[in-house]
Amino acid sequence: IKKFLNRPQDAVNETVEGALLAHQGLLAPITGAPRALRAVDGARPGKVGLVIGGGSGHEPGFFGYLGRGLADAVAIGNVFAAPPPDPILAATLAADGGAGVLHIFGNFSGDVMNFETAAEMATARGIRVRTVVTTDDIASAPVDARAARRGVAGNVFVFKIAGAACDRMLPLETCAALALRANARCHTMGIALEPGASLESGKPSFRLGPDDMEIGVGVHGERGIARARLTTADEATDLIVDRILDEMRPAEGDRVALLVNSLGATPQMELYILNRRLRQRLRARGVGVHRTLIGHYYTSLDMAGVSITALHLDDELTALLDHPCSAPAWTQGGRP
Amino acid sequence: IKKFLNRPQDAVNETVEGALLAHQGLLAPITGAPRALRAVDGARPGKVGLVIGGGSGHEPGFFGYLGRGLADAVAIGNVFAAPPPDPILAATLAADGGAGVLHIFGNFSGDVMNFETAAEMATARGIRVRTVVTTDDIASAPVDARAARRGVAGNVFVFKIAGAACDRMLPLETCAALALRANARCHTMGIALEPGASLESGKPSFRLGPDDMEIGVGVHGERGIARARLTTADEATDLIVDRILDEMRPAEGDRVALLVNSLGATPQMELYILNRRLRQRLRARGVGVHRTLIGHYYTSLDMAGVSITALHLDDELTALLDHPCSAPAWTQGGRP
Amino acid sequence: MQTFSRHDLTDLFRSLAERMAAEQSYLAELDGEIGDADHGVAMAGGFGAAARALFDADGGGQTLAQGLSLAASTLLNAVGATTGPLYASALLRAGQALGDEDRVPFDRLPGVVIAMAEGIAARGHGRPGDKTMVDAWSPAAHAARAGLAAGMAPAQILRQAAHAALEGAQATRAMMAARGRAARLGPRSIGHLDPGAVSAAALLDCLASWAEGQGRAP
Amino acid sequence: MQTFSRHDLTDLFRSLAERMAAEQSYLAELDGEIGDADHGVAMAGGFGAAARALFDADGGGQTLAQGLSLAASTLLNAVGATTGPLYASALLRAGQALGDEDRVPFDRLPGVVIAMAEGIAARGHGRPGDKTMVDAWSPAAHAARAGLAAGMAPAQILRQAAHAALEGAQATRAMMAARGRAARLGPRSIGHLDPGAVSAAALLDCLASWAEGQGRAP
Ligand SMILES: Nc1ncnc2c1ncn2[C@@H]1O[C@H](COP(=O)(O)OP(=O)(O)O)[C@@H](O)[C@H]1O
Ligand SMILES: Nc1ncnc2c1ncn2[C@@H]1O[C@H](COP(=O)(O)OP(=O)(O)O)[C@@H](O)[C@H]1O
């Protein structure tokens, strides 16, 4: 599989350099920490700082979610590898406004360990850190083992809710509680048509037959929970929606926010086709849709595939979702 | 090549349906014209109407550029096929605020003929129509045959300039002149690593060897002007930048706006890597960058590849570029 | 004497639509080489829609001109693209040539080929040698004029026209495109058949066969 | 009596780094099956960076504990991921085991294996049977303890540990993952080797060979 690359081992640093140049007014470097960035309009005195991060390969995740109303700093790992504690600490210091710092990241053993160490280091410097680990991927463990699940595209909504709470100058415990609530009400599932390819070898992370698709994939080229025969767009949507509705158990009249997300190579035309069916199904269940994000929000290199996330809204989450934000990957002025 | 599709012949209508649902607050249907959409915050009395359009397969083009500060209505064709006159006429009527309507579209024989007919029909109904045909693809004909060139991703900038001019209530002739100027100062070139695949056959539109890339491709899966051996990201960028600078001939201190655009399957990580080199080259030439769009703005189904557009700014174009806009694919609050 | 009726028009379009459906993937392949691979969909979709519209309106008392005008607007709205306006113009001219009657003598059919070729040239400003469908339609029209002048039988004239179109289409392989999408490829367009010329030759072949079949019918 | 010096540490890490580079694509493949295909990059990158750091600091008067602490932090910062913290903990424990001296008797080396296994288990809370690198490190530590109790020669103990690690790694094929990325696959993880256990066995094999080579050296 062909890619626009120089030396594979330089890809992450070059991506960060390119991102700083592309988003000059929004992103800034952190001195001494080449793998951490801060929002230009980020930390301010009295505001809880929001630090996000994880491996590379999810662009525009994570740096795309830095900015006013979203996160204040990011730590950036190698491709599909959690960042080490040092950049996380640097991001934490950059995000600190004296009111404590909230760490949010997906539930992967590497991220948990590295953020844990960084939080200890920050605490030793007198910064209060609270941590929210996202677990929105409903395919990655049964509902009774929710804490074991992966955190995937639902991150985008959890970041948004937390970023809005921070921007409203709410206290650390409240920001963390809101992020936790958003995570608990966030349900994501993905389907891949083709795995992405490694930067080093150019080879796909696993093999799929020409008539196969992989259900319940994560965002690191991991396999999913089952392989199935390629279906129509409507049937693929149904596979996802059935499981999401099963867990979410919305009441008639409930409202959700949707993220119809390309995992990399799937173009937007197909996302719109899936969205059509998604809405038919939700309408049939009496579920309203408050806002839809559709596009490339949280990718897995050049994987061909899609994930659908539904955030089950309540009034407070809705207000935070509608709060303005201004980041490379998400800019909005207010109500949808 | 696998895709999320139902019946291929339904793909465009289903895409439009999905888009209307995803962008409820921004897009609205036009009664009696299923292949035309209008902006919710579009036409208003005394404002010049902006109508854009073309074939499908370029999502988020074209409907992604409807909204306040951008276009007022769009006509949507089949995949890679110009829309017929009827939806163009419907879009024109929907965009009309009594001050005339501006048609902007890429230079393809089908688009020219169908828009021409629609303009005649609109004129017969007493609507003044001016037309600007975009020709930004510098690979598609020599500089002395500029009028023969294709209109590709530079459309996004031309739409933006024209949309801002319309939103500022400038008269039709002025809006058209500004769009013309933007087009004349817009330079795009594309490189493909893999062609996109037809919705009907699932087959690529042409074949590329595993070590080949195609230089100077358009946005309809057309071949380019030359085939070359796959190179590094930096060398690929140079191939494009050399030609753009050659034509643009910027003076030291000149400023540009950039669009680093995925043609479909190329993920954003690679766009950032290309952007890094692009900026190195521009810096070396003393060219400043006022604003960068980077992502999936104007695609060619699931083609793996990239296009780079540079809009050579002047003060007036800069001000119009910075004008706020609010559309599915481009939302900004003001200065970058 | 044999006639060509509004009902025959429906039948003819059914044949043309079937032929375009059969050629769809071949035309897509040709258009992939030097264009955007959609010419098969455009021709099959356009003639298919026109045939259905004619069928639905059959028995509604339409004249031939009205039928062809319906076919033109249906094809145009189903297809858009380059093909839509060009064949819409062609069919409108054909309707003018056949006029406000619901049936005409069979020997008016060669005039349809001439009218269509004129419509296409007028709408697209194309000339022979541009490597477009004009390279099939123009020799076909030439053959039709010659056949009429020589007083040949209609079906025979249409067959000559089809032959001429096929030769014209094959000659596009050596040409460098000067119009349409392929023109952007410059010299790289040489060595490939023009899809529009190939589909035109197929339409004319189908028309000739249809006319021959009518001749044999009781 | 033979010793293990700070300079030997540099030499050992050069060997480990070379071995991980040689295994990189195999480990990537294994990790592709049940993980995210980056374990090869992580191990080769991490040990490569640690080896370079040790080489650069060589001759600077570091103790073994300081050297291993440098290796730990370098590996951690080069890699992050799961491997980074686990091997950083392992190397810090190894440093504590060897202490603030710049050379120790050679027979202290088996203790390093035990210390590393403890560091990994403490950091990752993993247990044998989870289908992780613990399934290689834990039997290796067990073998090292047994060898020490039996009073075997250091190089021989390290070889036994390497054998135990290899068997442990091979046993992961039959296991269902309970920790790490592969745990999300549930039963689908059965039938595949755990990449972390395989790389651990390779590290231990490399350590044993390095020690054997030292034994043979004059
Ligand atoms: N100006 C023109 N006059 C006549 N025929 C043309 C002209 N431009 C293009 N064509 C024909 O149109 C064909 C392509 O049709 P089609 O693929 O349906 O449209 P598009 O090029 O818009 O995708 C070409 O092969 C050529 O024969
Ligand atoms: N909690 C844990 N304790 C010990 N080893 C673990 C643990 N979690 C994962 N591993 C090991 O880590 C290996 C994967 O490492 P690597 O691919 O570098 O990290 P990641 O899974 O973050 O991509 C697994 O094969 C497994 O052996």
Ligand SMILES: [Mg+2]
């Ligand atoms: Mg990883």
Ligand SMILES: [Mg+2]
């Ligand atoms: Mg076309």
Ligand SMILES: [Mg+2]
């Ligand atoms: Mg075509």
Ligand SMILES: [Mg+2]
């Ligand atoms: Mg891994």
